[in-house]
Amino acid sequence: MTRIIKSLLPAALAVLLAGCSMQVTDRNTARYRVALVAKSEDAEFWKAVIVGAEAAATEYNMQLTVSAPDNEENYDEQNRLIEKAVEDGAQAIVFSAIDYEANAAAIDAAAAAGVTIIGIDSAVHSDHVAAYIGADNYGAGQMAAQSALDGTEGTLCVGLINYEVNGANGRDREQGARDTLAESGRAEIIDAVSTHPDSQSAYRDALTMLRAHPEINVLIALNETTAVGAAQAVEQLHRTDDLWLAAFDSNIQTLDALQSGAADALVIQNTYGMGYFGVESAFKLLAGQGSSVEKSSITTTRIITRDNMFAMDKQKALFPFG
Amino acid sequence: MRRPPRTAQLVAALISAVAVAVLTLCTVLFLRSYRAAIVESARTNSAQAVSQVVGSVGNYVHTLDSAVAIVQEQLQEDAAPRDAFLGAFLTARPEVAAITVYDADGSLLNCWAQDGRTPKADILRNLSFDLTTAQRLSGGYISTPHVESIFTGYYPWVVSIVRPVPDNAAARWLSVDLSFTELAATISNVGIGQHGYCYLMDERGNMVYHPQQQLLYAGLKKEEAGRLACLGDGTYVADTVIYSVQRVPNSPWRVVGVSYIDETVNESFWQMVRIAVATAALIFVAALAVGWVLSRLLSRPLQQLENAMEAFEQDADHFVFCAVRGTREVQNLSDSFGHMVGRIQRLMTTVREEEIDLRKTELKALQAQINPHFLYNTLDSIAWMCERGKNADAVQMVHALARLFRISISRGHELIPIEKELQHAEAYLQIQKYRYKNQFTYHFTVDEGCLHCLCNKITLQPIIENAIVHGLDLMVDAGHIEITVRPDGGDILLIVADDGIGMEPEQVAALLQNEPSDRTGIGVKNVNDRLRIYFGPGYGLSITSAPYEGTTVTIRTPRVPEDREGEYDKNH
Numbered sequence: 001m002t003r004i005i006k007s008l009l010p011a012a013l014a015v016l017l018a019g020c021s022m023q024v025t026d027r028n029t030a031r032y033r034v035a036l037v038a039k040s041e042d043a044e045f046w047k048a049v050i051v052g053a054e055a056a057a058t059e060y061n062m063q064l065t066v067s068a069p070d071n072e073e074n075y076d077e078q079n080r081l082i083e084k085a086v087e088d089g090a091q092a093i094v095f096s097a098i099d100y101e102a103n104a105a106a107i108d109a110a111a112a113a114g115v116t117i118i119g120i121d122s123a124v125h126s127d128h129v130a131a132y133i134g135a136d137n138y139g140a141g142q143m144a145a146q147s148a149l150d151g152t153e154g155t156l157c158v159g160l161i162n163y164e165v166n167g168a169n170g171r172d173r174e175q176g177a178r179d180t181l182a183e184s185g186r187a188e189i190i191d192a193v194s195t196h197p198d199s200q201s202a203y204r205d206a207l208t209m210l211r212a213h214p215e216i217n218v219l220i221a222l223n224e225t226t227a228v229g230a231a232q233a234v235e236q237l238h239r240t241d242d243l244w245l246a247a248f249d250s251n252i253q254t255l256d257a258l259q260s261g262a263a264d265a266l267v268i269q270n271t272y273g274m275g276y277f278g279v280e281s282a283f284k285l286l287a288g289q290g291s292s293v294e295k296s297s298i299t300t301t302r303i304i305t306r307d308n309m310f311a312m313d314k315q316k317a318l319f320p321f322g
Numbered sequence: 323m324r325r326p327p328r329t330a331q332l333v334a335a336l337i338s339a340v341a342v343a344v345l346t347l348c349t350v351l352f353l354r355s356y357r358a359a360i361v362e363s364a365r366t367n368s369a370q371a372v373s374q375v376v377g378s379v380g381n382y383v384h385t386l387d388s389a390v391a392i393v394q395e396q397l398q399e400d401a402a403p404r405d406a407f408l409g410a411f412l413t414a415r416p417e418v419a420a421i422t423v424y425d426a427d428g429s430l431l432n433c434w435a436q437d438g439r440t441p442k443a444d445i446l447r448n449l450s451f452d453l454t455t456a457q458r459l460s461g462g463y464i465s466t467p468h469v470e471s472i473f474t475g476y477y478p479w480v481v482s483i484v485r486p487v488p489d490n491a492a493a494r495w496l497s498v499d500l501s502f503t504e505l506a507a508t509i510s511n512v513g514i515g516q517h518g519y520c521y522l523m524d525e526r527g528n529m530v531y532h533p534q535q536q537l538l539y540a541g542l543k544k545e546e547a548g549r550l551a552c553l554g555d556g557t558y559v560a561d562t563v564i565y566s567v568q569r570v571p572n573s574p575w576r577v578v579g580v581s582y583i584d585e586t587v588n589e590s591f592w593q594m595v596r597i598a599v600a601t602a603a604l605i606f607v608a609a610l611a612v613g614w615v616l617s618r619l620l621s622r623p624l625q626q627l628e629n630a631m632e633a634f635e636q637d638a639d640h641f642v643f644c645a646v647r648g649t650r651e652v653q654n655l656s657d658s659f660g661h662m663v664g665r666i667q668r669l670m671t672t673v674r675e676e677e678i679d680l681r682k683t684e685l686k687a688l689q690a691q692i693n694p695h696f697l698y699n700t701l702d703s704i705a706w707m708c709e710r711g712k713n714a715d716a717v718q719m720v721h722a723l724a725r726l727f728r729i730s731i732s733r734g735h736e737l738i739p740i741e742k743e744l745q746h747a748e749a750y751l752q753i754q755k756y757r758y759k760n761q762f763t764y765h766f767t768v769d770e771g772c773l774h775c776l777c778n779k780i781t782l783q784p785i786i787e788n789a790i791v792h793g794l795d796l797m798v799d800a801g802h803i804e805i806t807v808r809p810d811g812g813d814i815l816l817i818v819a820d821d822g823i824g825m826e827p828e829q830v831a832a833l834l835q836n837e838p839s840d841r842t843g844i845g846v847k848n849v850n851d852r853l854r855i856y857f858g859p860g861y862g863l864s865i866t867s868a869p870y871e872g873t874t875v876t877i878r879t880p881r882v883p884e885d886r887e888g889e890y891d892k893n894h
Binding site: 051052055252253255256259260270272273276306309310312315316317318319320321 | 442444446447449468469471474475476477479502534535536537539540541542
């Protein structure tokens with residue numbers, strides 16, 4: 001009997017301790033630290049991403065820090081921001097690459113330091129991205145081109161205004177637009193410029209292009225800032241009625257332009273969802289629920305025209321609440 | 323068959339089982355009632371929180387209504403004081419995004435907005451005023467949330483309060499666009515439980531304000547507003563969610579409180595489980611301890627008793643019982659067992675003694691008997707001697723016979739001095755020598771120191787008789803019997819050696835085992851038995867014999883001085 005007691009006593013004590021210690025486990029779990037490294041903090045697009053990320057961080061009780069370079073071309077600073085996030089002890093980085101190649105080394109280094117990497121919006125050339133959340137940019141380019149085909153009769157003389165030549169998104173969008181236009185058989189690409197990602201440069205370049213090629217009747221601007229510049233140029237040259245401007249993303253200027261006729265179609269991404277899902281994926285990966293995270297998920301894109309912009313579902317997608 | 327378990331194990335198992343059963347029952351019962359209580363209190367909490375929100379929103383709507391009423395009145399004033407008032411009104415109420423007035427056709431007549439904004443010339447679509455709805459609901463309406471769409475570069479989400487403007491020819495309708503800052507402050511800060519919240523919907527279940535409106539708009543979250551809109555005010559429990567719905571008085575809005583039961587209940591459930599597990603572990607430890615104590619008190623003494631019984635069973639004679647200590651029951655049992663052991667041992671001794679007595683009596687009876695053949699033959703020899711006139715021989719024979727009988731009787735003593743025993747043996751040998759016509763010779767070699775020691779009477783005679791009858795009688799030549807008495811350590815050896823025909827080993831064994839069958843008299847076996855009965859198993863006969871060489875019978879008897887006769891003979 002004594003022998004049995006001796007052998008059972010440790011087991012009984014273990015049960016006792018386990019019973020007591022269970023109390024502590026699920027409390028006091030340190031909040032996960034997540035860093036969002038965006039391309040910009042000023043663009044409407046990124047503001048919405050950040051709001052979505054903050055909503056997810058609140059929902060999952062995470063500590064979120066947001067940083068972005070002051071210029072959407074400055075991948076060097078983005079690399080520094082990644083390093084800083086790692087130094088500050090971020091456990092996950094939600095990242096959107098300015099440059100598909102130039103940001104790769106910094107991301108690899110961060111991953112080597114044990115940080116979980118989630119890519120959003122723009123991909124980066126690294127195998128260490130645990131999850132990617134972004135739009136189907138090629139499909140979005142096709143959508144923009146298709147809206148122009150639908151909205152314009154006769155031959156389309158197209159001008160393309162692109163940005164960030166090294167970014168994956170612009171490249172894919174342009175390719176999608178080019179392919180759809182080529183397929184239609186009634187479109188010709190007159191000119192394509194690659195401009196700096198600020199509206200002033202885009203405005204100047206669009207103005208130059210439209211003056212040089214007055215026959216252009218379709219303009220496709222491939223992101224938020226080029227859209228703003230292109231719309232200004234169209235307005236400046238009083239081409240609001242006879243020129244179809246298909247642009248990407250929305251901000252107050254492009255929304256005004258869409259109502260005034262300067263812009264005719266906007267390809268809208270689920271920016272809020274991108275930020276939200278990015279941070280949510282970070283939480284799931286850190287909390288060991290990685291199986292529920294897709295390696296790559298596509299956020300919705302939709303096309304909005306003057307006619308449907310005030311439909312309730314489009315209102316909800318276009319205008320941020322609060 | 324399986325052995326039944328030990329008491330201590332049984333007790334520990336029983337205590338544990340009963341404890342676990344009771345604990346489980348208590349936990350389940352407690353959790354049931356606890357859950358019911360939690361749900362009830364969560365319902366109450368939810369309803370209370372919603373009431374508060376309804377109060378605040380109601381207040382807000384009420385003040386807003388008064389404000390709108392004042393604006394309605396002001397619209398009848400002249401342009402200058404009216405504009406001044408509305409400017410001040412907008413400053414005082416920053417949540418009012420714009421005030422617009424429309425004519426009967428729904429055309430925008432005038433607009434006052436925050437920061438002096440003016441509507442754009444070419445409004446694509448004015449979401450702040452819907453003429454059809456206004457005409458249908460002549461008393462005015464409150465719109466669902468929409469984007470303010472009449473300005474350039476300013477797109478806040480608003481609800482529009484539309485009212486008819488009385489007695490004013492120019493303006494027919496008034497619309498006040500209300501941004502959500504005030505409502506947000508009222509609703510967002512209200513929490514129910516850990517994750518509960520409130521939202522505002524209209525009668526048809528359209529979302530008016532939700533703390534996570536953008537999540538809803540982005541399609542990342544869904545609410546059951548449509549379903550709840552069909553239900554009246556009250557509190558509803560669906561699975562783990564509690565919905566509390568209340569109408570805001572004097573408005574088309576309803577406040578919905580959403581809270582979750584499981585977070586609180588699950589917390590308590592795990593708390594209970596933890597307590598139960600810890601208690602179970604404690605009880606288990608206690609049960610083990612009780613088992614151990616019981617084993618000390620009960621099982622171990624019982625085990626000792628069991629061992630004692632086994633030992634008693636194995637060797638009842640030499641068993642010495644040590645009382646087993648323990649509880650009263652055990653001690654009673656132990657005492658009873660001790661009594662029983664004593665009783666049995668006494669009984670056994672008595673039986674054995676009675677047996678010995680019986681045997682001794684039997685042997686005495688045998689000793690007292692004279693072999694009638696021997697007597698008849700001897701008397702016949704004496705008669706024959708008298709007839710032949712061998713008087714001297716006859717006299718010697720009669721003397722020898724008389725001596726034989728006298729020593730045989732020896733006043734009833736069992737033990738006699740060895741000297742007497744030797745005389746008895748010699749008397750017998752004399753008689754037999756006559757009868758066997760000097761067919762054998764005999765000789766005594768006696769240690770003088772042994773003569774006065776005692777030995778059983780009639781010890782030598784049966785041996786000598788055996789030597790004559792079986793050893794010498796059949797011989798052709800004259801035989802010899804040598805009788806030796808000598809001390810051997812603390813004992814005395816009486817040795818009868820003949821040089822007769824000897825015996826086979828089987829005959830030797832038979833001699834010590836069988837009663838004499840054909841004759842009366844003592845016999846070799848009885849001599850042996852008698853010595854053992856009197857002096858113990860270390861004493862008695864040993865026979866060495868070889869065919870045609872002779873037989874030597876050695877009698878071992880303790881050295882008993884004459885004055886210590888009583889120690890061996892007291893029972894007789």
